[in-house]
Amino acid sequence: MKSETSKVDQSITVNYRTCPLCEATCGLEIHTKGQEVVHIKGDKLDPFSRGYLCPKGYSLKELHSDPDRLTKPLIRRGENWQEASWEEAFSEIRMKLRPIIENDGKHAVGVYLGNPIVHNLGLMLYMPMFLRSLGTKNIFSASTLDQIPKQLSSEFMFGSDSNLSIPDIDRTDYLVMIGANPLASNGSLMTAPNMRGRLKSLQERGGKFIVIDPVRTVTAKQADEHHFIRPGTDALFLFGMVHTFFAENLVNLGHLTDSVHGVEDIEKVSRDFAPELVGPKCGIPAETIRSIARELATTPKAVVYGRMGTCTQQFGTMNSWLIDVINVLTGHLDSEGGVMFTNPATRRTQTKKARKPRYNRFQSAVRNLPEVLGELPTSSLAEEIESSGPGQIKAFISMAGNPALSAPNSERLNKALEKVEFMVSLDCYLNETTRHADVILPAPSPLERSHYDITFYSLAIRNIAHYSPAVFDLPKEHKDEWETLLHLTAAISDQEIKGDITQTVDDVMIKEIIKHEAKNENSPIYEKNVVEVMGLLNERRGPERLLDFYLRVGPYGDHFGKNPDGLTLAVLKDHPHGMDLGALQPRIKDSLQTPSGKIELAPSVLIADVDRLKETMNSHSDHFLLVGRRDLRSNNSWMHNLPVLVKGEDRCKLWLHPVDAKRIKLQAGDQALVQSRTGQIEVPVQITEDVMPGIVSLPHGWGHNLPGIRLHVAEQNAGSNVNILTDEQVIDTVSGNAVLNGVPVRVEKAVDTSIGSVTTNALQEK
Known part of the structure; x- marks a missing residue:
């Protein structure tokens, strides 16, 4: 079923959905003609965003039609990539991944989960099942770079x-x-x-x-x-x-x-x-x-x-x-x-059983860093690949992320990824991380899948619900990410699954979820028959079936008949602009x-x-301190491959206060050499009073100048990678989160426009 449509003329169709590119969840009005996006603007009838739209929302048009976006699986053969069928790709994964698990154990597989996962209904619903099936403790994510x-x-x-x-x-x-x-x-x-x-x-x-x-x-x-x-x-x-x-x-x-x-x-x-x-x-x-x-x-x-x-x-x-x-x-x-x-x-009904914090239940192999909420710090990923002995990461799976660009000391991580025995990536681009993979499984266009912000409605300033059917049908030869995860689950299984993998694994998963919910004495379906509940859901498959279940057992749900006027997926579909469920309450x-x-x-x-903290009261540094900065058109690194988001003035510049610029003899437009413990980069200077004296600032996500990527627009706007300067050894010791702000650096005028020609003159400190 498509989203609500209205005929503007005989060829233009109007579709309504929420934007999946950042946390704002703005409503979109998408005008299409056949398989082409003609125009995108804000949905004025969306009760939450009321027509507001930033440039990222409009960029969905270019993302959908981007010729660099992968549409078929790729398998590495020597130095070359070959397009393959899905069956060939999954067969290759099972053939190469199972022996590593059998010989070295489940912890020999590392997994990185990127930020776009939380913007994806299918991945959010099916990822937990895949990770439980894999059973590795070596799970890393963008969360330890961020929140x-x-x-x-x-x-x-x-x-x-x-x-x-x-x-x-x-x-x-x-x-x-x-x-x-x-x-x-x-x-x-x-x-x-x-x-x-x-x-x-x-x-x-x-x-x-x-x-x-x-x-x-x-x-x-x-x-x-x-x-x-x-x-x-x-x-x-x-x-x-x-x-x-x-x-x-x-x-x-x-x-x-x-x-x-x-x-x-x-x-x-x-x-x-x-x-x-x-x-x-x-x-x-x-x-x-x-x-x-x-x-x-x-x-x-x-x-x-x-x-x-x-x-x-x-x-x-x-x-x-x-x-x-x-x-x-x-x-x-x-x-x-x-x-x-x-x-x-x-929201699921709580069992009211108090539990201990999910913290430090195990540690990383090299630095003994504590586990936090089921994952380890991304700052430790490179060393966990490089180390030898029990627990070494020998196979790696990256999903919708680009840690080779976004993690601290990215040069070390890039070298480490070259050493893994086998790597799989689920991604829509051949980027700085996926270029290291042996198999790349493509992701569909965001407009080819349904959407519900299951994560961000848990963080919203109002209680909101908005379901968006796909704007375009997914081509038959493509797979949605949730289907890919089910096939990956089958590929890592110790027993080969016969028949329709998607249906078999999907049915097993939802039965377990219903069974668990029915055992919760505080749930509206406590002791309800699992088969009966399944029967009330079976008109749907995949994420829609799971979403319908969660909505129906949620606080506003129909509770499978107990609250007949309650919320279901069918009700949400009748509200294509979304539903405002009210202000937050104590x-x-x-x-x-x-x-x-x-x-x-x-x-x-x-x-x-x-x-x-007390120990820092008497500390002092003569270095500049490097901080990051955000830009409305740059949320994730892949957005730099969309012309509408990179047009205009170069935004990858080092901000420097005029007092500091005068002292180290830098002028606007000069190339600055910036150096830290982990590396050095050259970057153009912008002099501004918008930074505190003694502070320099660079945006994240740039540095698209590595060999082997297919990001033609991004390569033309490469910029400099700030994470060559950030230090994987310096972390928040409690959570393991990366330290990306307050990084000590030295700054001087570059001798030439390429690092290769820089002399070894003493670098000036602040």
């Missing part, structure tokens, strides 16, 4: 990483934003289309928002106040506010008074972080820290929100924790206009899964890490 600190702190404090506190942006009157740039990112761990409009509305109703960031971002320029902060010192700033709350009797737990454990511990550890002590270190005056703390504590509807910049540094987990600590201490957690917890349509008691049944304000792991 795992926030997930881990929520696991510690609230009992689950799915309990992420979301800013109630539309109802708050005071917003402190740290290390976040939603006007460029479209929101992150905060699904909210048209953030510019929402922030403007906050100001128009008399509210105020403040940005704390080492870069004067596009968001900072709209703020009422912007304060530069020295990279890596966010935890000091946050502790300075916590200290102020206790010192000035501003703590007010409000309705959370009986739901919080550990307030006394927080008061004790905050004593050493008076604003007068931390201010000089982070670059923010003590009185400013105290003023912001007072305003937060005395404004009824207020919130602190932190994102990428707070996670991708050495104290990422501490930052994420302290942000929620502040929201709790000021009475703004689980409160209208503060931070709240979503109630998404696909629900902390339904969310908590900690062993104590309370908010754990002072997890022992994080309290113990405070000593590490």
Whole structure:
């Protein structure tokens, strides 16, 4: 069934769906003619985005027709790629992968899960089954390059990483934003289309928002106040506010008074972080820290929100924790206009069984880094491939990701990937990572598959549901990703599966899911007959069947007859512009899964890490500190292959403050040589007061100049890879998250425009 259509004329069809390219989930109105996309614009009837659209949404037209996008499986034969049938590809995978598993064990296979997976209904629903079947502990993902600190702190404090506190942006009157740039990112761990409009509305109703960031971002320029902060010192700033709350009797737990454990511990550890002590270190005056703390504590509807910049540094987990600590201490957690917890349509009913945090249940083989939420740090991936002995990664599977470009010390990781005995990639491009593969399994165009933002509706500032059927039928010779995963599951199985693999494995999986749900005494289908439930779902297959099940057992669902007017997939299909299920409501008691049944304000792991923070109070570096930056047209590296997103002025430039530029004799347009412990790059200079003195900034995702890729547009706009400079040995020691901000570097004028001609003159430090 196609999405709602209306005939503009006899040849143009209008389709409605949500954009799958970032977290904003904007509604699209897609005009098609036959198999061609004619035009894309924002869907004004979408109740969430109301017609807002950024350039990425329009780029779906070019992505769909991109000649570089892979449509057939590729098998490496020597130095060459050969197109193959799906049967040949899966046969090759089974023939090469099974012996490695049989000889070296399941942990000899490493898996990397890329960011686009969370934008893909089929992959989100079927990936857990594949990973369970594979059974390896060597699972890595983009989360440890981005957001795992926030997930881990929520696991510690609230009992689950799915309990992420979301800013109630539309109802708050005071917003402190740290290390976040939603006007460029479209929101992150905060699904909210048209953030510019929402922030403007906050100001128009008399509210105020403040940005704390080492870069004067596009968001900072709209703020009422912007304060530069020295990279890596966010935890000091946050502790300075916590200290102020206790010192000035501003703590007010409000309705959370009986739901919080550990307030006394927080008061004790905050004593050493008076604003007068931390201010000089982070670059923010003590009185400013105290003023912001007072305003937060005395404004009824207020919130602190932190994102990428707070996670991708050495104290990422501490930052994420302290942000929620502040929201709790000021009475703004689980409160209208503060931070709240979503109630998404696909939310499963909890068993109410408290569990221990999923942390440090096993360790990486080389550095003994702790497991976090079932995965290991991507910063350890190269060494786990290079090491010898038990646990060495000898086979590798990459899915919808490009770690060879996006992971720290990417040159080391590229060399490591050359050493794996067998590699499989599921991807739509031959890119910097998949060029190392032995088999590449293509992905369909986003317009050739159905869509439902099962992840981002769990992070939305309103409870939203929007199902989008495919705009175009998937060609018969192609496979959707969920089908590919089922075949991969069969390929790694110790027994060969006969017959229709897709139907057989799919039926087994959903039966197990229904059986598990029926055993939950709090579920609306508790003790319901599994066969009976299957019979009510069998008109659908694949992701649609699973989505229908999750919607029907969810909080708004029909509960398979118990709530006849409830939500089903059929109901959603009758609302092609999506459904607004209402504003967020207080629900902390339904969310908590900690062993104590309370908010754990002072997890022992994080309290113990405070000593590490104290050690930084007296540290000093003469290096420049490198930070990243976001751009509205550049979310993932593959977007650089779409002309509409790379046109215009070169955006891959090193931002440098005028004072620093004068001192090291650099002018706008010069080529700068930037060097760190791990490598060096050359990049053109842009001089601007939008960065703090002593700070340089580069965007991520560039560096498309490696041999063997097929990204013709990206190669013409190659840029420089910032992750040649980032260091895989420096991590947030609690979560293992990569440190991509606050990287010490040296900067000087390049002798020539190619690194090969640079002399060995001493590099000037800051």
